[in-house]
Amino acid sequence: MSLNKNLLTISSFAPEARALRKHFESRFANPLTVRPDRFVWDYWNVPDQYLSLRTPAYEYFPNKLYRQFHERLVLWGRRTLGCHDVSPPWLSLYINGCHQNWHADVPHGPWAFVYSLTPWQSRKFTGGETLMLKPSTLTFWESFEPGTALEQNQIMTKVPARFNQLTVFDPRVPHGVARVDGTMNPLEGRLVIHGWFMNPRPYIEGPLSTTELQKKMKEGWLDQISERVEGHALHGLITLRLRVQASGKVSNCVPLTCTLKPVGPSDSFYNPFAEPFSIRSLIKQMTAEALQWQFKKHKSSSEITLPLLFSP
DSSP states (O other): OOTTOSEEEESSOOTTHHHHHHHHHHHTSOTTOOOGGGOOOEEEEETTTEEEEEEEHHHHSOHHHHHHHHHHHHHHHHHHTOEEEEOOOEEEEEOTTOEEEEEOOTTTOSEEEEEEOOOGGGOOSBOOOEEEEOHHHHTGGGSOOTTOOOOHHHHEEEEOOOTTOEEEEOTTSOEEEOOOBSOOOGGGSEEEEEEEEEEEOOEEESSOOHHHHHHHHTTTHHHHHHHHHTTOOEEEEEEEEEEEOTTSBEEEEEEEEEOOEEOSSOHHHHOTTSOOOOHHHHHHHHHHHHTTOBOOOOSSOEEEEEEEEEOO
16 A cells, blocks of 8 residues: 555455355345345435445354454454454445445544445446545645646546455545445345454564564654654554564564644644655654664564554
């Protein structure tokens, strides 16, 4: 994921996709059959905001099958985002008229996800894309060009809900789901598993312990970061990937993700001579200093996914 991106899509995410879809289809195969497991959907209607059918994903699918998918999702979040867990995911179904109007999910988790079980290529409906405002829209006046017209594609991004695609995005960015039109058949609707990646904390693969890592971070590194950001209202998450050799030397440190943003009025608005704060320089300094770390020796190397959460 690029440091400048608040959106990531991964194709062919889970080998469980076909089995999950097959189980969904089996429940709706014969609409004349009365089975208890058909009566699980909540008609979620918040006027002018949300309209869909939803049910807890972890209760809808067979336990073993869903657990395999869930563990895959959680492990991906730990390795890539530094988020230890996911919120209890929803399984949502969108048929004719279903939609989500513009909103933002600030308190739920630093990253949101949508995993699609929709046969997108053969769909019989219009709409159903995840909608996101573009960064240039969120900073509209900074890039404003008098005399230049804007249309939908310049204002927002549309993300198709392709089958077996995982879409991950910054939930602080206003987003929604385009209204689905064209089918009342649940087998032909937009079907997705969705939720939030939560609980950022270090994830270590290898013999190095969390205690060792925390001790090293407290040896001035965190204090230096605090000094650099002092006086700047920042919100978001930076995630670093470190490789520690068996000798204890850090051989590599790269940023995986960054959603860090300044919030509130810019200093330069009130003081045109103020030096702008550079998030990219901050990350460069953080990685350069982490490369100087020396841990004790272990029998093998370790990889660390290290998230740092900033809040004003």
